[in-house]
Amino acid sequence: MSGAGMNGAGMNGDLERGPGRAITALALGVVVFLQIPVIVVVLAAFSTTSYLTIPPQGLTLAWFGKVLTDPTYLAAIRMSLLLAVGSTLVSLVLGVAAAYALFRKALPGAEAITALLMAPLVLPAVVIGVALLQFYSLTGLRGSLAGLLLAHVVITVPYVVRSALASLSGLDGAVEEAARVLGASGPEAFRLVTLPLILPGLVAGALFSFITSLDNVPVTIFLISASQTTLPVLIFSSVEMGIDPSVAAVSTLLILATGLILLLAERRFGFHRFV
Amino acid sequence: MIARRHALALIAPLALVLTGFFLVPVLMLLPTSFGEYIPGSGLAKGVWTLENYLRIVADDYYREVIWRTLGLGLSVTLACLLLGYPLAYLIARGPDHWRVPLILLVVFPMMLNLVVRSFGWIALLTNRGLVNNLLMQLGLIAQPLKLMFNLTGLMIGLTHIYLPFMVLMLVAAIRNVPRDVEAAAATLGSSRMHVFAAVTLPLSAPGILAGSILVFVLTISALVTPRMLGGPTYKVMATLIYDEYMQLLDWPSGSALSFALTLMAVSIIWASSRLTRRWAGMA
Numbered sequence: 001m002s003g004a005g006m007n008g009a010g011m012n013g014d015l016e017r018g019p020g021r022a023i024t025a026l027a028l029g030v031v032v033f034l035q036i037p038v039i040v041v042v043l044a045a046f047s048t049t050s051y052l053t054i055p056p057q058g059l060t061l062a063w064f065g066k067v068l069t070d071p072t073y074l075a076a077i078r079m080s081l082l083l084a085v086g087s088t089l090v091s092l093v094l095g096v097a098a099a100y101a102l103f104r105k106a107l108p109g110a111e112a113i114t115a116l117l118m119a120p121l122v123l124p125a126v127v128i129g130v131a132l133l134q135f136y137s138l139t140g141l142r143g144s145l146a147g148l149l150l151a152h153v154v155i156t157v158p159y160v161v162r163s164a165l166a167s168l169s170g171l172d173g174a175v176e177e178a179a180r181v182l183g184a185s186g187p188e189a190f191r192l193v194t195l196p197l198i199l200p201g202l203v204a205g206a207l208f209s210f211i212t213s214l215d216n217v218p219v220t221i222f223l224i225s226a227s228q229t230t231l232p233v234l235i236f237s238s239v240e241m242g243i244d245p246s247v248a249a250v251s252t253l254l255i256l257a258t259g260l261i262l263l264l265a266e267r268r269f270g271f272h273r274f275v
Numbered sequence: 276m277i278a279r280r281h282a283l284a285l286i287a288p289l290a291l292v293l294t295g296f297f298l299v300p301v302l303m304l305l306p307t308s309f310g311e312y313i314p315g316s317g318l319a320k321g322v323w324t325l326e327n328y329l330r331i332v333a334d335d336y337y338r339e340v341i342w343r344t345l346g347l348g349l350s351v352t353l354a355c356l357l358l359g360y361p362l363a364y365l366i367a368r369g370p371d372h373w374r375v376p377l378i379l380l381v382v383f384p385m386m387l388n389l390v391v392r393s394f395g396w397i398a399l400l401t402n403r404g405l406v407n408n409l410l411m412q413l414g415l416i417a418q419p420l421k422l423m424f425n426l427t428g429l430m431i432g433l434t435h436i437y438l439p440f441m442v443l444m445l446v447a448a449i450r451n452v453p454r455d456v457e458a459a460a461a462t463l464g465s466s467r468m469h470v471f472a473a474v475t476l477p478l479s480a481p482g483i484l485a486g487s488i489l490v491f492v493l494t495i496s497a498l499v500t501p502r503m504l505g506g507p508t509y510k511v512m513a514t515l516i517y518d519e520y521m522q523l524l525d526w527p528s529g530s531a532l533s534f535a536l537t538l539m540a541v542s543i544i545w546a547s548s549r550l551t552r553r554w555a556g557m558a
Contacts, residue, residue: 018365018368018369018370019361019364019365019368019369020467023361023364023365024365024369026361026362027361027362027364027365027366027369028365030358030359030361030362030438031362031377031380031381033358033435033438034380034381034384034435034438034439035380035383035384036395036399036435037384037391037392037394037395037396037398037399037435038383038384038387038392038395040395040398040399040405041391041394041395041398044398094288094289094292095289097285097286097288097289098285098286098288098289098290100285101281101282101283101285101286102286104282107279107282107283107286113286113290116290116293116294116298117289117293119293119297119298120293120297122492122540122541122544123301123537123540123541124495124496124513124533124536124537124540125496125498126496126498126513126516126517126533126536127301127304127516127533127536127537128297128300128301130304130516130520130526130529130530130533131297131300131301131303131304131533132296132300133520134300134303134304134307134526134530135296135299135300135303138303150292150296151296153292153296154292154293154296154297157289157292157293161289186281211386214388215388215389215390217389217390217498217499218498218499218513218517221517222520222521231388232388232389232390235388235390235391235394236390236499236502236503239390239393239394239397239503240507247394248394248398251388251390251391251394251395254387254388254391255387255391258383258386258387258388259383261386262379262382262383262386263379266375266379271382272375272378272379272382275378275382275443
């Protein structure tokens with residue numbers, strides 16, 4: 001129901017004009033509220049003073065220079081990207097394979113399996129964090145990159161499974177059968193027919209996975225060693241010592257990256273359909 | 276149809292990873308939560324006790340933290356609902372060409388790093404922060420207001436962080452309300468307010484419930500924002516667990532609290548799915 005009916009001013013034109021002025025103003029106010037901390041962080045990053053004033057007392061790029069030459073920040077950024085890319089790739093492979101098996105309904109107890117795959121979303125992240133802390137301490141995996149990567153797979157894979165299942169369920173199974181009839185092998189039919197059709201949904205799932213990994217503190221903070229830290233954990237711990245404009249600068253870089261990724265995903269795949 | 280052994284081969288790797296690195300570690304917390312903590316040396320060998328769980332219900336400090344966590348969950352959910360509904364309504368029922376930009380403006384802060392958003396609120400709410408500076412420059416207050424390390428700070432920060440989830444759930448719910456029914460009510464002489472109260476609001480109730488459960492569970496589980504805006508002293512359950520593990524090294528107590536928090540989250544989700552099913556049965 002959209003389009004044609006929207007413009008007609010019939011006897012219920014009052015309703016069809018949609019939300020009234022008061023609601024619209026309130027709603028736009030909420031949209032502004034949502035952007036406030038973002039704007040503040042960006043302003044702080046360019047400010048010459050270490051605390052914020054309005055208007056800013058002077059503009060500088062010095063904090064960005066400080067961040068981009070600081071080996072601690074650079075190592076943390078590298079670590080975060082490595083984990084996010086690595087865990088997303090692993091989650092994609094494992095998650096799509098599992099979702100495909102579930103979609104094909106070839107397994108008994110599919111409901112219980114789906115519940116297991118989604119469980120990391122339900123449990124508080126801090127609980128997963130302490131559970132893995134104890135487990136890794138006992139098995140000697142604490143502080144290892146592999147342990148950290150697998151922890152990130154656990155928290156990111158539900159997003160991939162969910163979007164893969166959603167995309168597959170919107171698919172006409174007959175298309176793949178047709179490819180099989182025409183002589184394609186099972187893997188060929190999947191790669192040439194099914195995969196391209198579910199790709200936009202998978203991109204959205206991968207994006208959620210990437211951002212979840214990049215965002216995570218409550219699991220990561222229990223598992224990192226002293227020598228390796230991720231960017232959000234570094235920001236999290238440095239804030240305890242007070243506000244430093246270099247934190248604002250590195251945050252601004254993250255804001256820019258997030259905004260760019262979101263715009264690209266919207267342009268290429270119509271990302272808003274998947275949220 | 277694919278063969279069962281192919282399906283098994285496809286699902287086995289992920290099932291193994293989740294069993295080994297999620298299910299087993301969480302279950303292994305269970306014995307720890309019945310263990311006895313000895314300061315300085317850790318876990319007492321061969322001792323089983325209910326003490327860690329009893330303390331959660333009996334100890335005044337723990338009880339205060341739990342009530343605070345639940346109260347915070349309720350107030351943040353309510354705030355998200357009140358702020359989120361008008362915005363969701365505008366997205367679902369407003370001008371068509373506003374829809375995508377508005378959704379992106381809701382999704383953008385949601386996808387932004389949590390520590391970055393919390394840091395933004397610190398810059399705003401701290402004693403020398405933007406809000407206090409502005410109010411003092413305008414001469415409205417002489418002393419800085421205490422906006423952090425208390426309920427106010429956590430309310431503002433957590434509402435901001437979970438509002439997008441609520442808005443997206445509500446948009447989906449409001450879009451599911453058939454316009455014909457609203458139009459019929461209006462044709463039959465209902466005022467716009469009445470159409471909203473008698474048709475749109477009740478028909479979007481499942482979305483309101485789903486969004487509220489989501490926000491409530493996320494709020495009581497939150498660690499990062501409560502820690503950054505509440506500091507080391509104003510604690511909620513998640514930050515208490517964090518301190519039991521990282522500062523006090525009292526793992527038995529921390530794991531008992533972990534199960535208490537998990538139980539709260541899971542039972543609320545379970546109850547709401549029961550409720551939703553019953554609603555669906557009535558329709």
